[in-house]
Amino acid sequence: MKNLSIYNSIFLLFLIIISACGEPAVDVESIEYVPKIAVEAFIYPGENIEGIRIQRNFRLNEKVTEDGLFLTPEANNVVASINGNPLSFDPVTRTYFLDNSIAEFDKEYTIEIYATVDSRQLSATGKTRTPQSGFKLLENNLGSFSYQGDLPILEFTPSTSTDFYIFSIIANKAGVDNFIYDNNIDPNISADDVSEYFNDYFLQYNWLSHLDPKFSGYFYYDIKDFDVWFYSDYRVIAYAGDYNFRQFHQTNFELKEIDGNFHEPYQIFTGDGIGIFASAIRDTAYFTITR
Structure with missing residues (x-):
C-alpha cells in the first residue's frame, strides 16, 4: 500500500505539472x-x-x-x-x-x-x-505468410559501431481493393477511410534502438499487425544508421514533447545549412502477405 501511495502521488504531481504547462505555441510569423x-x-x-x-x-x-x-x-x-x-x-x-x-x-x-x-x-x-561493417539480414527472401497466422521475422547481425536500426516496410501493391479490412487493429475501417488516410497505411516504418553493438549473436525485428495493411508482396529496407541518422530521425519529425513543449531539432550543419547528412548500411528483404 505504501508503494501504491507513492506511485499515485508521483502520477498526481505529473498531471499537475502537465496541466500547469498550458498549451505552448510557436509564433512562426514573427520569425x-x-x-x-x-x-x-x-x-x-x-x-x-x-x-x-x-x-x-x-x-x-x-x-x-x-x-x-x-x-x-x-x-x-x-x-x-x-x-x-x-x-x-x-x-x-x-x-x-x-x-x-x-x-x-x-x-x-x-x-x-x-x-x-x-x-x-x-x-x-x-x-x-559511416558505420563499421557487420550489419546484414540473415535471410532476404522470407516467403509467404497468412495475415492471421505468424508474421515474418527479420533476423540480422549488428554493425559493431551503431545501436540504431530502422525498417521501412513497403507494399508493392497498395489500394482500396487489397486493403486488409478484417485487420486486427481496427476492423471498422472503410474504403473511404483508406482513400482519405492512404499514406498512413501505406508508409510504414519502425525502429530498434540501444542494441548492444558488441553482441556476437543476432537480433531480430518481428513484423507486426500494424506494419502490414495490404494483401501484397512487400519490400523491407533495413538501415543500420550512424549518429546523425538516429538524431535526425528522433528529433526532426516530432518537435512537440508529451508535456506540450517544443524541442530544437538536431543540427548537423555548421554555417548556413539545414537538413540531413548521414550514413547507414542498408539491406533488403522480401515477403508476401496472403489471406
Whole structure:
C-alpha cells in the first residue's frame, strides 16, 4: 500500500505539472526569414555516393516552384564537394553525385557546399562517419505468410559501431481493393477511410534502438499487425544508421514533447545549412502477405 501511495502521488504531481504547462505555441510569423541551404544527403557503404539533393528554404506563404526549389551550378553558382572531391550535377534528376566513388565502412566524410541564394553567398559544412561493417539480414527472401497466422521475422547481425536500426516496410501493391479490412487493429475501417488516410497505411516504418553493438549473436525485428495493411508482396529496407541518422530521425519529425513543449531539432550543419547528412548500411528483404 505504501508503494501504491507513492506511485499515485508521483502520477498526481505529473498531471499537475502537465496541466500547469498550458498549451505552448510557436509564433512562426514573427520569425525573420533567413535563406538557407537545405540538404538531403545519405552515404551507404559499398554503394555509389549519389542522389544528393541541394535545395533551399522559402518565406512563409511564398509560392514554391520546382525550378526555384533546387539549387544548381548554373542558377546558384553551387560548388559542392565531399572530402575535397567535387560533386557533379545531374540535370535530369537535379541531384549531385561523386564520380567513380564507392563509400567505405568506418570512414569520416565531410560535405562542403557554397551557393548563392537571394543574392547572398551561403555556405554549409557537415560531417558523418559511416558505420563499421557487420550489419546484414540473415535471410532476404522470407516467403509467404497468412495475415492471421505468424508474421515474418527479420533476423540480422549488428554493425559493431551503431545501436540504431530502422525498417521501412513497403507494399508493392497498395489500394482500396487489397486493403486488409478484417485487420486486427481496427476492423471498422472503410474504403473511404483508406482513400482519405492512404499514406498512413501505406508508409510504414519502425525502429530498434540501444542494441548492444558488441553482441556476437543476432537480433531480430518481428513484423507486426500494424506494419502490414495490404494483401501484397512487400519490400523491407533495413538501415543500420550512424549518429546523425538516429538524431535526425528522433528529433526532426516530432518537435512537440508529451508535456506540450517544443524541442530544437538536431543540427548537423555548421554555417548556413539545414537538413540531413548521414550514413547507414542498408539491406533488403522480401515477403508476401496472403489471406
